[in-house]
Amino acid sequence: MSSSSGTGRSGLRPVSLDGSHILIALAGDTGAGKTSFCHALVDETPFSGEHFSQLSGPVVIPAALAGGYADLAILDSNADQADHFQTILSKSHVIVLMFDGSDPTDDYLATRRVSSYWLPLFKSLNLKVPVIIAKNKKDIPAENAALESVHAAMRNGELCANGLYLCELSVKDRQGIGLVVSYAQKSVLYPITPIFDFVNQTLTPHAARAFLRIFRCINRSCTGYLSDDELRQMQRRVFGSDFQPAELQLLKQSLKRAVAQTADSQDNGPSDDVSVAEDQSGVSFEGFLILMLRFVTQGASEAIWAFLRSFHYDDKLEIEINLPSLHHEPDQCVELSSEAVAFMTEANKQLFAVLLNTATGGLLFPSMDQPKTLEEEASSSSGQRAVPLDSVIAQYQSLALFDVATVARLFALSGYDSDDFGKLFKVSKRRALERRTNRVQRSVLQFYVFGSPNCGKSTLLKNGSAVRLQSKHTLVFREIPESYVDKVLQSREALDVPDVFVLAYDGADPYSFQYISQVYRKLVAIVPETPCVFVVTKADQDIVVQQNDESPEVFCKSRGLPWPPILTSALNDDFGSFFDSLLQVALRPQLCLPSVSQNAPGSAPCVSCPPSASNLRKIVLIGSSVVVVVGVAAYLYRRAKSN
Incomplete structure (x- = not known):
């Protein structure tokens, strides 16, 4: 090659160390041929054998010529110039360690320097880059036994933890120069360290x-x-x-x-x-x-x-996907598309379960306080660790409400072939539009469950694990803890999320309705268009008179709300009618809207506190399958990030 630095040619050019080039640092003893290597890249004249007294300037190989996405920059160095030497090494992406193998009497010394000096030096400088060990002057015969110390160093896991590659070249005959550059480039573009453990081989x-x-x-x-x-x-x-x-x-x-x-x-x-x-x-x-x-x-x-x-892995072996923005308003929700459900349905159940249990570390089994987890249910029915398909779909759908990116990543983990992950999701219509046409088309229905302290709302939701619904809708229930009620009430964004408010009170506690009636008044003042359903818990016990300015019956009838309320009991196994009633309210919200809407006050102060799975209890129902999960979204997100 000539010394021209025109486009498409290698040449001596200024090089930035800011990351715009792939930097290849040349290291080694004096006389190893580092500077000659640089000149051989830009000068096609016959090798004269002269010794260069000065370091070569950076040699740049354009990306178009190198066949990569970035220019290559080969940097000469001299260990005697300590500051410059360490700067070059610290900025480099790969090191080419050259040694002179020309003189049989000195060959052993040169190779021992590789293992006894240079590699330990790189380790002491904490250089976490691959190293190409290049034996120069292969045109001069040398004893093969001389390389044994190099091979021994390459078997030393501590010295080669970042990867070692051995090759031979002759700068004089211009043999192997391109191979060295190619090895160096590939070690950066296609890193082996995340894949291969050099310590344990x-x-x-x-x-x-x-x-x-x-x-x-x-x-x-x-x-x-x-x-x-x-x-x-x-x-x-x-x-x-x-x-x-x-x-x-x-x-x-x-x-x-x-x-x-x-x-x-x-x-x-x-x-x-x-x-x-x-x-x-x-x-x-x-x-x-x-x-x-x-x-x-x-x-x-x-x-x-x-x-x-x-299969969508990046350089750190993390799943990398390109997901388009799925902007939606609080009263809309992200749902799985028909293509997503079809993919999950067509996938063999055993395959899908095995992928989820091994490739993601049991990603769908986060709940430790369920009476019967999905894993136990599957094991008792089939004898194998499998996940019912409907339950998997329910888990995915519920997680999509919080973290679409993680759901897309799980599809990638499950072998989804397309690069267009946006086809897996759809955004529901605005709730106001659905109600205007009296057609609720969304397949995911969300419920907030409020209740007085110790009224049994958590038990109520847990008992949903035995419910079987004859509906293709997914029902997502979120329990609002008493300590979180005020924050939710201050956020219009959070209150626009659910389709129905479930207001539970303890029929055996005389002060329970007083608490929940106050919550109702605040809710209807802000979002009068969202239906509310009163639920009496512990109905198996004696119902006591509620200490409130209005009895529950008068309170509901005067506001045009259904009466009597839904009665529930932990001792009653018929929870199907309870959840089915809530489903019907979500599909026909006019059933539980007050007859006279109260004018909402001015915009409520919006705080950044939309309900999240880290502090809300959730129950998910889909079709004939019911899944009860505690904090599933936050759990899945943490597990997915750790994989």
């Missing part, structure tokens, strides 16, 4: 978990083996090409042999989980992991990242 737990999820997403047949069709679909999805029949058979045979060798090398013989029987024509998970490890050991890091990125 195995895949990292995070990567193994990601590959397990990918394997199960591909293995739609749930057989534990990837069929030929599944392998072809995998190849098309990841690489945009198809297997030739001979290539496919060769791959399967190679992986089966590798799996068998791995199993035979274990002390206890072949594992029960690693089947290599002749009647199994697919690729097992163990074979799939071996394929991933081959990509690592053979330096094909771009291939392994093609797998990961095609």
Whole structure:
């Protein structure tokens, strides 16, 4: 190459250390060939063998020429210039450590310097970047045994925790220069550290978990083996090409042999989980992991990242999705679309449950105080750890009210193929528009449950776990703790969320209705258009006279509210009629609206305190399935962020 720095050519140019380039730092002893390496990149004249007394300026390889998204900048260095040297290393994304392997008598010394000085130096400087070890002057023969100390250093997990790669080159003959640059670039664009544990020489737990999820997403047949069709679909999805029949058979045979060798090398013989029987024509998970490890050991890091990125993983092995903005008003809600429900329905139940229980660490089992969790229900009915599909849909739908991004991420974890995650959701119409047309079209109905202290509202909601409704609507109940009532009443945004207010009072407590009637007055003064339903709890006990300026009957009848109220009891198993009554009110709100609306006062002060799952109890009902969860949204969000 010439020294021209024109477009599309390498050249000596000013380089910014602000992150606009991929910085490749050259390190090594004097005479290793670092400066010659830089000049060889920009000068195509024959190598003269001269020694350069000054450091080379930065060599920039344009992104168009390097085949990446950013320009490459190769930075020369000299360890004798301590400040400049440490600045270069600290700013670099990758280090190329060069040593001179030309003189057999000095070769041992040069290689020992790599393991005894340079690598420990990088460790002491806390440099968390990959290192390319480059043996220069391969044109001069040297004893192979001299590299043993380098190989030993590469087996030292403490020295190579960030990744070590060994290659040979000859600056004089211009052999291997491009390979060194390519290795350096790939080590940054396709990092191995998140995938491979150099200390233990195995895949990292995070990567193994990601590959397990990918394997199960591909293995739609749930057989534990990837069929030929599944392998072809995998190849098309990841690489945009198809297997030739001979290539496919060769791959399967190679992986089966590798799996068998791995199993035979274990002390206890072949594992029960690693089947290599002749009647199994697919690729097992163990074979799939071996394929991933081959990509690592053979330096094909771009291939392994093609797998990961095609399944929405970013450089930190976190699920990365592009979700469009789903702006909605408080009286609207985000619902799962028909495409989302169809995807979940078509997915095999066993596959879906396995994905949720392993890939996300039991993401759908956060409640510890339920009388019977989803996990227990599934285990008792099938003997396996599975999740009823309707219950999964209910959980997803309830979480979508709080955290759409996490729901989209869970769909990605479950193998959703499309990049358009916006198709998974829809926003309901404004509630005022629905009521104007007397057609409630939303499938998610929300309820706030207020009640006097110790009236039994929590018990009431917990008993919903046995309810079966013949409706396709999702009912979401949120208990408003007494300590949170004032904050909710001060937020019009929060009060616009529910379709119905449920007002519970204890029939055996003479002062219970007094409390809830005051809550009602405040509610109807702010949101008179939202229906209210009075519920009497502990109806199995003797009903006492309520100490209030108006009896409950007079209070309700004078305001055009239904009377008598709904009676409930923890001893009464017929909770279906209770929840069905609330469903009918939500679908026909005019049933429980006051006959004379009170004029709402001026805009109430809005505080940033919309109800959230961290402080509200919730019960979710969908179709014929009921799920009771405590703090599910906050829990799912924390668990998803930690994965």
